[in-house]
Amino acid sequence: MEIQLKMISVASEVFSYKKKNPTAIPEEVFQHITDYIDQERVRDEKTKVAMIAAAGKAFEIARKNPGNSEKILLKQFLEEIPEILNNISEE
Numbered sequence: 701m702e703i704q705l706k707m708i709s710v711a712s713e714v715f716s717y718k719k720k721n722p723t724a725i726p727e728e729v730f731q732h733i734t735d736y737i738d739q740e741r742v743r744d745e746k747t748k749v750a751m752i753a754a755a756g757k758a759f760e761i762a763r764k765n766p767g768n769s770e771k772i773l774l775k776q777f778l779e780e781i782p783e784i785l786n787n788i789s790e791e
Contacts (some may be wrong), residue, residue, distance in 0.1 A: 702747070703746065703747050703750045703785070706740070706742065706747055706750065706751050706754075707750050707753075707754035707784065708754075708774070708777070708778070708781075709740075709750060710733060710736065710737070710751045710754050710755050710758070711754050711755070711757070711773075711774060711777045712774060713732075713736050713755075713760035714729060714731060714733060714755050714762060715758060715762055715770045715773045715774060715777075716770065716783060717729055717732050717733075718759070718762045719770060722766070726759065729755075729759055730755065730759075730785070732753045733751075733752070734742035737751055737752075739777050747787075749788055750784070750785065750788055751789055753779075753784050753787065753788055754777075754781075757777065757780050757784055758773070758777050759778055761773055761777055761780070763775050
């Protein structure tokens with residue numbers, strides 16, 4: 701459950717950053733997310749991997765749906781969490 705909460709928080713951070721910086725390139729977004737993960741002091745490697753995977757999926761959702769509100773984007777992201785976790789556990 702904690703991993704899922706961390707994934708949601710990082711996705712929210714992606715959506716917020718993209719809203720404030722709509723022309724940001726992927727490198728800028730992921731640098732911001734890397735800094736965010738460092739600020740959160742996440743030490744568990746599995747949680748870090750899940751957060752990075754979540755950020756990638758959140759970025760993809762935001763890129764494909766630029767006109768949607770953060771609330772709608774987050775709702776779309778929540779539907780993807782089981783698949784993200786499944787993909788991580790397979791690796």
